[in-house]
Amino acid sequence: MAPVPKTMRSPDSRSHTPGEAERSYSFYYLYDPTASSHKHRPTPKAPNDHYVDYVDRWQDVAYDLSWVQEHQIEEMVRQNLETVEWVLRQQQRFVADQVSHALDDMYRGFEADMDTESWLAQARETSARRARRKAQREAETTQLLQREAEKRRKEQEEKHRKVKAVVKAWKEYEERWARISGNTEEQLSFAMIPWPAITRPTDITGITKDNVRGFLLSHYHSKGVSNRDRIRAALKLWHPDKFRRTLDRVEEKDKARVEEAAGVVARYLNGLMEEIQASH
Structure with missing residues (x-):
């Protein structure tokens, strides 16, 4: 309308x-x-x-x-x-929150990776330090064993040297007495007398009780002979009455020194015999 x-x-x-x-x-x-x-x-x-x-x-x-x-x-x-x-604001806020959470997770992942790397670095350093200490201990142990082995070797060599020296000295001691007893015309000097010592003395100061003991009672010679029998056999040679015939053959210039030294040896032998008897 x-x-x-x-x-x-x-x-x-x-x-x-x-x-x-x-x-x-x-x-x-x-x-x-x-x-x-x-x-x-x-x-x-x-x-x-x-x-x-x-x-x-x-x-x-x-x-x-x-x-x-x-x-x-x-x-x-x-x-x-x-x-x-x-x-839209809620969506933006949601997206912002999601991005923030993702970044936080990423940062935490980075921190975790950094912590892991740090832990691995510390573990590697600790392992290397332990390996160095182990190697050092092994080196020290090796050096110690080497020193001990060298010490034992030297001790064995020294012992062997002493054994050889004692055996050689004892052999010369017996040979000299056998020659002196067999050749009664030979003139004797102080150095030619077979003194009871490993190292041949040049004067009376080289004759000591320890030298006499170590030589006569050594286990490197006279196997199976007791210490008592060894002292008795020595006294038959060094007792003043027995040694008189040997002293008469000593050169005049050495006679006084030889007589004094022989008396010292006789007293040491008597003292050692007393010790052996007291110990039994």
Whole structure:
């Protein structure tokens, strides 16, 4: 149906209800005539004493409903926009949180890797230090064993040397006495007398009790002969009464020294015999 055309009516027209013009005028100005949603509406004219705009009330209701719907739609759009913005903010916050957690995990992974590398470095250093200490201990043990072996070797060599020296000295001792006893015409000197010592003395100071003991009672000669029998056999040679015949053959220049030294040997032998008898 076509819209009702506007008509001009006088204020005293019977179809005019008192106050209608004023209400229509005031009703028009409930809206903002500059709003974009109402540009299609005619601009109301100010009332005067003769004319008023006549507006179809149903058309006004349609305009009102349209305006309300537009504002409702705008409100819905605004609310939807706020909802969309809130959702976007939540999504951004969620993504930021996820990125932050991922970075934290990555950093923790880096720190764990660094801790692992540090632990491995410390473990390698500890292992190397232990290996060095072990090698040092082994080297020290080897050196100690080498020193002990060298010491034992030297001791064995010294023992062997002493054994050889004692055996050689004892052999010469017996041979000299056998030669002196077999050749009664030979003149003797101090050095030619077979003194009971491993090292042949050059004077009386080289004859000591320890030398006599170590030579006569050595286990490196006279196997199976007791110490008592060894002392008795020596006393038969060195007792002053027995040694007198040997002393008569000593050269005059050495006779006094030989006699004194022979007396010393006889006293040592008597002392050793007393010790052996006391021990039994």
